[in-house]
Amino acid sequence: MTSRTGFTLLSLAAVVLVGLNLRAGITSASALFHDLQLFLGYGPLIAALLPSIPTLVFAVAGAGTAWIARRIGLAGTIMLALSVLAVGLGFRAIPTTWALLAGTVAAMCGIALCNVAMPSFIRQHFAEKTSMMTGVYTVTMSVGATAASSLSVPLALAAGSPTLGLATWGFLALAGALAFVPFLMMARADKTKAAATETTTGKGINPFALLRTGRGLVITGLFSVQSLMAYAIMSWLPSVLISRSMSPADAGVILGVLQLVSIPATMLSLWMVNKRNMLRGAIMMCSISVGLGLAGLLVLPLGLAWLCAVAMGIGFSIFPLVLLIISQSGDTAEETTAMSTLAQSVGYLVATSGPFGMGLLYAASESWTLPILLLIGVACIQLCLGIAASSYRKNAPRRSAA
Numbered sequence: 001m002t003s004r005t006g007f008t009l010l011s012l013a014a015v016v017l018v019g020l021n022l023r024a025g026i027t028s029a030s031a032l033f034h035d036l037q038l039f040l041g042y043g044p045l046i047a048a049l050l051p052s053i054p055t056l057v058f059a060v061a062g063a064g065t066a067w068i069a070r071r072i073g074l075a076g077t078i079m080l081a082l083s084v085l086a087v088g089l090g091f092r093a094i095p096t097t098w099a100l101l102a103g104t105v106a107a108m109c110g111i112a113l114c115n116v117a118m119p120s121f122i123r124q125h126f127a128e129k130t131s132m133m134t135g136v137y138t139v140t141m142s143v144g145a146t147a148a149s150s151l152s153v154p155l156a157l158a159a160g161s162p163t164l165g166l167a168t169w170g171f172l173a174l175a176g177a178l179a180f181v182p183f184l185m186m187a188r189a190d191k192t193k194a195a196a197t198e199t200t201t202g203k204g205i206n207p208f209a210l211l212r213t214g215r216g217l218v219i220t221g222l223f224s225v226q227s228l229m230a231y232a233i234m235s236w237l238p239s240v241l242i243s244r245s246m247s248p249a250d251a252g253v254i255l256g257v258l259q260l261v262s263i264p265a266t267m268l269s270l271w272m273v274n275k276r277n278m279l280r281g282a283i284m285m286c287s288i289s290v291g292l293g294l295a296g297l298l299v300l301p302l303g304l305a306w307l308c309a310v311a312m313g314i315g316f317s318i319f320p321l322v323l324l325i326i327s328q329s330g331d332t333a334e335e336t337t338a339m340s341t342l343a344q345s346v347g348y349l350v351a352t353s354g355p356f357g358m359g360l361l362y363a364a365s366e367s368w369t370l371p372i373l374l375l376i377g378v379a380c381i382q383l384c385l386g387i388a389a390s391s392y393r394k395n396a397p398r399r400s401a402a
Helices: 003-030 033-040 044-062 065-091 097-125 127-159 162-167 170-178 181-189 191-196 207-212 214-243 248-276 279-299 302-315 318-327 333-365 369-392
Strands: none
Touching: 003 033, 003 044, 003 065, 003 097, 003 127, 003 162, 003 170, 033 044, 033 097, 033 162, 044 097, 044 214, 044 333, 065 097, 065 162, 065 170, 065 181, 065 333, 097 127, 097 318, 097 333, 127 162, 127 248, 127 318, 207 214, 207 333, 214 248, 214 279, 214 302, 214 318, 214 333, 214 369, 248 279, 248 302, 248 318, 279 302, 279 318, 279 369, 318 333, 318 369, 333 369
16 A cells, blocks of 8 residues: 555545534434433523524634634644544533533534534645545535434433433544544644645635625625525424424434435535536535425425425535535635635524524414525525536646655
């Protein structure tokens, strides 16, 4: 095995480990919300606050990623992030409400840093295979999310408490952090190379200054609307179905169908980009599919809810396409990190309004019709922004010989 092949495999393993971690810390808690409330005895205010922590922290903590990366490099930033994630998840083992909240905030800070840094890391180490590796990254995120939601309850039962069950996911984050030790060692061994790649990330670029450019506005807008759409649907789809007399168990299955469909749909959308250079077509497919799925919730019989979930699952595969646009939107790694910082910090802040706004509209109208119609409107905006953003994607630069 050549040194280049070994380095490529190491980089691939690092991407996979990060992907597995980035949703496991969220969905593992979601599966145990009811058990955690019974075990810790906190009230409805805390119960409502917990699901809102991720997007709020993503917006705030993600904004500092470029600043951190300038000082310790991309690999150092990701290793720090995974270490913070591991500590935060482990802290949730303490059986108190304040430990659950503090650990969740810390863990989400770690995820926020990884969210922003990974597109640049993929561009830096897989410049000629950015589309493929973005697919690997996002698929492993979905696999991690599905595994965590499925295994959290059995782990909690085996551990003897839901808080200990949550903490076990910290070992996965620790493994991810250790995977980045070789990257730090290589950077220190060759300071000249590190200065030309890692430590210059984001140098001299104010991410929020990009809002004054058309590219920055369009890409940030696209990330914002797709995030709002995803979090609104994931938060309220079971409630929409239950309001139409579906059992909670069946509503959960429908949500699972959506998540499962999004995995092969992601592969399909990235295949369209990789093999057919159809980024715009893939974005149109995703936006139209999610709009049709939402419309189906209003007009189709309840027995066809699975079909709506399939359509929305296809629509959810726009996420890796947006990451791909971000990772290839700049000429340098520092431009990519700046764009990622801007799009994700603003986007997740906007996404927070999705679940909250839908809940308010439902409470005011006592019907899901208006919230769903507004989401269909958001899908139309996503379509327009996606078509515009596809023109900002640049060809991935070729890596120079080592």
